[in-house]
Amino acid sequence: MSGLGGFYRSSIGKKIVVGATGILLVGFLFVHMLGNLQAFEGPGEHGEPAKLTQYGELLRTEMAVLWAMRLGLLGLLILHVVTTVRLVAENRAARPERYAMARSMKTTFAARTMIFGGVALFAYVVYHILHLTVGAAHRDLFREGDVYGNVVRSFSNPVIATVYVAAMIPVFFHLRHGIQSALRTLGVDHPEHLARIQTAGGALAALITLGFMAVPLGVLFNLIRL
């Protein structure tokens, strides 16, 4: 066993891949969340497009760059998902016979539901891209290029807004365990640093979750309107 293949075949190698891709995806989520908050800047004045729409246009300045970022993110996501699925399968196989009585002592709800949170997150990502990027999920609400309008029209529908808010709950749990777990996997072994990282990781998970929830809630409560 040697080289990149050997690294990826080993259990710790796969853990490191999951942790590193996870942290990079968290970085993306954080920036994405900050970008979304521009919806609170409103519909734009003096005939200018809304700030959020301008941001969308900015990202499209060079389509080659946008596609490079999209493919990079897709690559990270695929690597993360494919590797976790293999890890979960190996971990299940390591205990073929269950205990009649097993009591957990320290593990958390978040840690035990990583795979379910991940699957929910994946389903959400697919819907979200079909909805606001491709425009195929709700054709009647979607107008190409009108980023701000698409957001406000969609979240004025309480069902869509609720789906978006609810989808952030599994995201919170996935990241609450994930961020600190990834840093341990990547080798942070100092007990005091770890305690600080666990607190900071939980706070970052909450911040990302609340930041994403703010926009659909903002539309629903009329703080953001056309």
Add this chain to the structure above:
Amino acid sequence: MRLTLKVWRQAGRSARGGFQEVVAEGVSPDSSFLEMLDGVNEKLEAEGREPIAFDHDCREGICGSCSLMINGHPHGPDDGVTTCQLHMRRYRDGDTIVIEPWRARAFPVIKDLIVDRSAFDRIIQVGGFVSVNTGSAQDANNLPIGKEVADLAMDTAACIGCGACVAACPNASAMLFVSAKAAHLGRLPQGQPERHARTRRMVAQMDTEGFGGCTNHGECEAACPKEIKMWNISFLNRDFLQASLSERSASQRAGDG
């Protein structure tokens, strides 16, 4: 005390097992858990029945032979204690106690509550040691070791290889055990020459044996009778990453000239 035990009985490696109810009567609260089982076995033998097979040796918490999943806790409910040091005063008259073997693919049941933990031996054999020259030992003080490092190494050296970490882990991962050895030797100057090879080989053997991987649940740390900490697993992860990055194949090394 009178207790009802639900004990896993399994005649052999490939036999089908199941739970058997056994009543333990006249149990002294001062006896240890294993002494309680001794009493039950005497009764079973007197009745011409097969005694319950369980592992034990030192009965003072230092050898790592005893095991047992007791009401869902490895080594019973107390922190930092092996089954042999668990006392029956922890239980109340009339209690029901479920006793199971460690369960992991890498720890197959041999009989009843005894599992085959030789996977741990094989992990140690591939790298859990330091090579030393025989002959006159050098003076210990020739090799100064800082107190902090010595203490950390000592904490990990406390591992008795009982396998409670594997038993407790939802993934049946052996990473607390492997990391204890990697961090013990990897922190000391004597362990440096073989450090990366040791980590790589022990991890490869751990995977070959069919243990799962750590997902940072923390159950191992809670179950460990020697209270070995999970930050050693982070040490192992980092060491493995470094070892993989610096790894050269034999042919490359020959090519270096």
